[in-house]
Amino acid sequence: MKLTHRVVLVDVIDPHRHRDEAVENLEELKSLVATYRGVDIVDIIQHRTRPDKATFIGSGKVEELVNIVDKKKIDIVIINAIVNPSVLYNLLAKLWTVNPKIQVWDRVDLILNIFDLHAHTTEAKLQIEIARMRHMGPRIYGLGGTYFSRQAGGIGGRGIGETNIELMKRHWRNEIKRKKDELEKISLQHKRQIENRKERNLKSISIVGYTNAGKTSLFNLLTNKDKIVENALFVTLDSVSGKLWLPNIKKEVTISDTIGFIKNLPASLIDSFKSTLMDSVYADVILHVIDVADPKMHEKIDIVEQILYDIGIQSKKIIFVFNKVDAHDGDGEKILKEISNKYSHFSPVFISVKQNFGIEKLLQEIESCLR
Ligand SMILES: Nc1nc2c(ncn2[C@@H]2O[C@H](COP(=O)(O)OP(=O)(O)OP(=O)(O)O)[C@@H](O)[C@H]2O)c(=O)[nH]1
Ligand SMILES: [Mg+2]
Numbered sequence: 001m002k003l004t005h006r007v008v009l010v011d012v013i014d015p016h017r018h019r020d021e022a023v024e025n026l027e028e029l030k031s032l033v034a035t036y037r038g039v040d041i042v043d044i045i046q047h048r049t050r051p052d053k054a055t056f057i058g059s060g061k062v063e064e065l066v067n068i069v070d071k072k073k074i075d076i077v078i079i080n081a082i083v084n085p086s087v088l089y090n091l092l093a094k095l096w097t098v099n100p101k102i103q104v105w106d107r108v109d110l111i112l113n114i115f116d117l118h119a120h121t122t123e124a125k126l127q128i129e130i131a132r133m134r135h136m137g138p139r140i141y142g143l144g145g146t147y148f149s150r151q152a153g154g155i156g157g158r159g160i161g162e163t164n165i166e167l168m169k170r171h172w173r174n175e176i177k178r179k180k181d182e183l184e185k186i187s188l189q190h191k192r193q194i195e196n197r198k199e200r201n202l203k204s205i206s207i208v209g210y211t212n213a214g215k216t217s218l219f220n221l222l223t224n225k226d227k228i229v230e231n232a233l234f235v236t237l238d239s240v241s242g243k244l245w246l247p248n249i250k251k252e253v254t255i256s257d258t259i260g261f262i263k264n265l266p267a268s269l270i271d272s273f274k275s276t277l278m279d280s281v282y283a284d285v286i287l288h289v290i291d292v293a294d295p296k297m298h299e300k301i302d303i304v305e306q307i308l309y310d311i312g313i314q315s316k317k318i319i320f321v322f323n324k325v326d327a328h329d330g331d332g333e334k335i336l337k338e339i340s341n342k343y344s345h346f347s348p349v350f351i352s353v354k355q356n357f358g359i360e361k362l363l364q365e366i367e368s369c370l371r
Contacts, residue, residue, distance in 0.1 A: 007033065008043045008068055011080040012057055015048050022046060024296065028263065029080045035114050035232045042072050055094075056087045062094055070098035077104045082266055085139040108135050108266050114234050121238040123190070123275055126183040128237075131272035133176050140168060187275040190239075194282050203253040203370050205244065206283035206315070208308065210300040211235075211260030213289045214323040217353040219257035227257065234260060239276045249367045256283070261307045263300075270307060277311055285369045286318045287362075292339070292350070293327035301343075317369040320346040321362060326355045 013022040052058040083106045095102040112132050119125045207215045211233040223242030241256040256279040320343050340348050349365050351358030
């Protein structure tokens with residue numbers, strides 16, 4: 001078991017944004033951080049201001065941060081944004097005076113570190129490695145050896161001098177190329193499988209949705225599998241397929257579960273996960289699983305829709321699967337009716353995986369899409 005990291009979260013909120021949004025952003029950041037096991041959130045700095053060019057939080061807050069890191073024995077600072085290498089360096093330069101081992105992560109670092117914990121297949125692992133190398137590259141070239149020699153612990157580098165930057169750059173490019181070639185091979189196999197299925201006229205269903213919506217729970221129920229389900233973000237990172245028998249049309253189809261989406265998921269990360277998302281791209285029917293008990297449901301639907309659009313989903317048929325109806329409180333009937341009207345173009349189906357409710361209806365909807 002890893003030792004506990006003492007963490008301070010740093011967030012900057014545009015003064016034009018609503019206060020609620022600041023709270024929500026922070027909640028999501030906290031649940032992300034909580035997913036990374038062995039972390040103790042010791043303090044939070046949230047500042048309503050425009051991001052500062054040099055330090056992101058502004059010089060006054062930097063002093064505060066240095067103090068907190070010193071007094072509270074912090075070892076990781078997590079910034080809820082994607083920041084420039086120079087910002088990272090400026091913050092590190094200040095923080096090194098009080099803790100020479102301090103790490104500063106931005107949002108991409110955080111997500112990549114969580115991904116690391118949850119990746120099981122070679123495909124997912126390679127995708128993360130490539131994403132990490134792409135993310136670290138500019139920091140190394142931009143800042144020279146100082147930054148690299150101090151932060152590189154996690155990626156296996158030793159200190160290097162400025163003069164070696166060019167060499168390093170070339171080595172780095174070659175490494176990325178090598179990993180990409182490796183991934184390309186796996187991607188091709190994956191693609192061939194999909195093409196094979198198409199040739200055999202085997203239809204495919206893909207489960208997508210916001211992270212923690214209950215995608216894997218539904219997948220397990222439909223396929224009798226036992227993939228990891230957890231009340232946490234990004235539990236599933238790999239694409240897994242299973243078989244599903246549709247009794248009315250007497251057909252077997254494949255069904256796949258995959259990585260969930262989240263707000264402000266950096267585009268580069270989505271790009272890195274292209275191979276994993278391939279099943280969704282070529283699926284005949286998409287099941288967009290939605291946590292109906294989530295107050296942010298509508299916003300999350302929009303985020304997922306946008307990402308589906310960005311990755312070029314080719315399926316013509318999307319079914320909105322509103323899950324967790326058991327956890328919905330208030331006047332259920334009325335609200336479900338409203339939701340049903342609002343999303344009537346997406347064949348809304350209401351289910352509870354937990355209570356095994358609505359599944360037959362869902363199967364019928366899938367069957368009617370495949371007819
Ligand atoms: N109340 C209730 N909880 C559910 C239901 N379905 C799933 N959950 C819970 O929701 C949480 C997330 O479930 P998962 O199936 O892991 O969700 P996921 O969408 O695969 O999540 P990621 O892989 O992390 O993106 C777990 O705590 C489940 O027990 C349901 O019908 N009702
Ligand atoms: Mg999952």
